[in-house]
Amino acid sequence: MVFRTRRLAVASVAVAAATALVAGCATGSGGSTSGASGDTLTLWTHNAGNSAELDVVKKIIKDFNASQSKYKVELQAFPQSNYNDSVVAAASARKLPCLLDVDGPNVPNWAWGGYLSPMDVSGSEVPLSDQLPSTVGRYRDKVYAFGFTDVSLTFFARTSVLKKYGIRIPTMAKPWTKDEFDSALAELKKSGKFEYPLEMGTGSLGEWYPYAYSPQLQSFGGDLIDRDGYKSASGTLDGKDAVEWATWLRSLVTKGYLAKKSGVDPNKDFLAGKSAIHWDGSWNAAKNAAKLGDDLAIIPPVDFLHGPRIGGASWQWAMSSTCSNKAGAQAWLKFSRQTKYFVDYARATGTIPATDAAAEQVDGYQPGGEFSVFTRFAREYAVVRPVTPAYPYISTEFQKAVQDILAGADPKDALGQAAKDIDNNLKTNNHYAG
Structure with missing residues (x-):
């Protein structure tokens, strides 16, 4: 990260x-x-x-x-x-x-x-x-x-940039909706000031993928696995809501809002003005506040329909x-x-x-401190990753699927293959009973 x-x-x-x-x-x-x-x-x-x-x-x-x-x-x-x-x-x-x-x-x-x-x-x-x-x-x-x-996920932005392009600054009481978020990215792209207005760490590796992207998947209504018994990913990871999320994620690349693979230091690029909105973690908040002062906007996750979500633990x-x-x-x-x-x-x-x-x-x-909002995010939005011994395998398969989708793979096919592989792993291990 x-x-x-x-x-x-x-x-x-x-x-x-x-x-x-x-x-x-x-x-x-x-x-x-x-x-x-x-x-x-x-x-x-x-x-x-x-x-x-x-x-x-x-x-x-x-x-x-x-x-x-x-x-x-x-x-x-x-x-x-x-x-x-x-x-x-x-x-x-x-x-x-x-x-x-x-x-x-x-x-x-x-x-x-x-x-x-x-x-x-x-x-x-x-x-x-x-x-x-x-x-x-x-x-x-x-x-x-x-x-x-x-730690907490958040969007970082410059208040001055959002105001300049007529973009509402969201709050926990009224976070961005999907339509608002998409419209904001379109406006920022149209400005010509940003090659990619959105930064979401697409060049990162490993656990960043389920940590950063599965909360958005969950906000769409999907998940990494059916948490009722943790017996299957099929129908959940590759269900209608999950495919809708993956199709939206891919559209960010095709519309030029998001780089297929970001640079090695996304936060540095954000501070340099290369991106307008950065999906990142609270660990960079102090650094960003020191650089941007009162112009730093700390923004809650988008409510894609099922409430804002972030990863926890x-x-x-x-x-x-x-x-x-x-x-x-x-x-x-x-x-x-x-x-x-x-x-x-x-x-x-x-x-x-x-x-x-x-x-x-x-x-x-x-209470009332400039970073206290992260504690509220953690209390109200955090979803722990699936509480199952299969999680390391799920994490790896999800990472591969997201990378393939960003690179142009069919979202339904990529998620379907991941769900199938996870289910095979669960069966091989007797669903991690014992």
Whole structure:
């Protein structure tokens, strides 16, 4: 994103996790345990390349180790590009660390596959009930993970540009309709000032595709899979509403509103005036506000008929099923659940604090703050990606379908093939029962 991949899973997560679990299936019971040497516990994180976020993790570990003498947590940080492959390899060898982070959409997959153990963090300073729902990773009514922050999709634009071309600035009370949005793009294209008036990260990779585009699909009335039992994608991913969405998406390219493949830094291009409206994430809000000041318009998602939608869930902390010292692991997890650490995470990452108490201490996210609207988006619009172990496979198939559609493939055929492949995967894995 500047699709900041540290916020969302990349393609290797989906491919590696799906491949490993299809091959190995649920292996959470029996066998050796690992992740601890006596009362010394290992913690793995994906953010070796992100010093600001890593510093928060180091601080929590240092504070925890100093707060008591029974347990000691030791850190091992990985670059995100290698992290999930390392987790998959360690899970296969039953040598996972006691503590690890996981991208929220993959929690059901890793829980089903036996990577994770349910956790009990009752008695923590911050109750789970205080968090944004999208920041708690649940599977089959058990809590497997929690995060300190979330992110929100939004449209960024310049107020001055919208006003210049007579385009209404939408609000949560009255978001753009599909017709309004299409008319705005037509007006901006007609102006001749923008080669492509809309930017939606079509040059990005991996998890950006379901994160960014499936909310629009859902607003049209479709979805990635029938969520009633998660037994089939056919009739949902390739149903009438989904095909209507895909046809509309393709029309953005054919009308010259959207590039088939955007540049490497879409947000930079937006700030440079190359695009007028940018479908992006809250992680770039502070940067954009610093550049554009009061001219920055933060715009809610379009209501394509079934209400505005955005994706929910980001990176979260979990405990491995093979941890030989689960009491120590849960002690660290409980200790980390202090408001001050929720605040530290949000400040370090420029993302939405997971609790109201933390938001009150983060500049811009206090009630009425310039970024507090993102918290409202997350509460009112967020839809978590399908809560099924099949999700990594669904993600990969959806990405391929969207890329094909943007490149000119027939929308019905592309979605139909994706739905068929997903259904075959579900049948092969006995619909991920057990």
